[in-house]
Amino acid sequence: MRKGRLISACLLGVIIMCISGLDVLFAENGPKVVEDRLSSRADDMRIVVVYDNNPYKAGLETAWGFSCLVMGTEKTILFDTGGDGRLLLDNMKRLGVAPEQVDVVVLSHIHGDHTGGLHDFLEKNHDVSVYLPKSFPERFKKDVKAQGAKVVEVEQPLEICKHVYSTGELGTWIKEQSLVVRTDMGLIVITGCAHPGIVEIVNYAKGRFEDDVYFVMGGFHLGGAGRSELEKIVLSFKKLGVQYVGPCHCSGDPARKLFRVKYRKNFVDVGVGRTVTMQDLK
Numbered sequence: 001m002r003k004g005r006l007i008s009a010c011l012l013g014v015i016i017m018c019i020s021g022l023d024v025l026f027a028e029n030g031p032k033v034v035e036d037r038l039s040s041r042a043d044d045m046r047i048v049v050v051y052d053n054n055p056y057k058a059g060l061e062t063a064w065g066f067s068c069l070v071m072g073t074e075k076t077i078l079f080d081t082g083g084d085g086r087l088l089l090d091n092m093k094r095l096g097v098a099p100e101q102v103d104v105v106v107l108s109h110i111h112g113d114h115t116g117g118l119h120d121f122l123e124k125n126h127d128v129s130v131y132l133p134k135s136f137p138e139r140f141k142k143d144v145k146a147q148g149a150k151v152v153e154v155e156q157p158l159e160i161c162k163h164v165y166s167t168g169e170l171g172t173w174i175k176e177q178s179l180v181v182r183t184d185m186g187l188i189v190i191t192g193c194a195h196p197g198i199v200e201i202v203n204y205a206k207g208r209f210e211d212d213v214y215f216v217m218g219g220f221h222l223g224g225a226g227r228s229e230l231e232k233i234v235l236s237f238k239k240l241g242v243q244y245v246g247p248c249h250c251s252g253d254p255a256r257k258l259f260r261v262k263y264r265k266n267f268v269d270v271g272v273g274r275t276v277t278m279q280d281l282k
């Protein structure tokens, strides 16, 4: 009886091995499976910085604030809108991106250097969903709706489109959401100002989305941090397994400098006009 069971178990094992072997074969040769594999990751994704106080590409204007586009994903997302609409639209134009290409706007938090460009943007394209923290003033939501856009109030983490998520509202004083893109290499976290704390956000994303954080970019809000605090933060990033960093906006020059020294070739220089692709992160 026991011997019979053992033989059955062995047979089952052989069958499973055969099936998985065939699967590998199909995955390598069959177009269908390969196609499915490609569509299951966000490898074509690119991030285009359209608004930042740090210069990068000649011919673009810098100003205090932050905005970037996430492109090549199921939906084209404008994350934050900088402080000035005219400047935002000018920079987008110079980078060859039309406002009509945007499907979704995500606002990280209420500060004017992240929301100031929204009104002018919606005048060009109101056929978008605006994802904003639920804690935003009712007046703000009303104005967005009055311009013809759809408002999505975010409280808990949610999926914006395939592979792209919001962390949900984090923090207590200034509530803020960050953007998370799931790739085969791990998570990409994009922050506006990181008021809830950059390490806290990264830690939260890692736990909530159950994957390693591969790349973190955006405002780290470390302008007032001293050397020992900065050292601690870089160490926390390393401990959390963050492979690439691209601090910009309100990160501050000392933080950018230290991250550059500690991350060396894995430091991504982010400023206005920078495009970050998955190729830059390998």
Ligand SMILES: [Zn+2]
Binding pocket: 109, 111, 193, 195
């Ligand atoms: Zn802020």
Ligand SMILES: [Zn+2]
Binding pocket: 065, 066, 111, 113, 114, 192, 193, 219, 249, 250
């Ligand atoms: Zn800011």
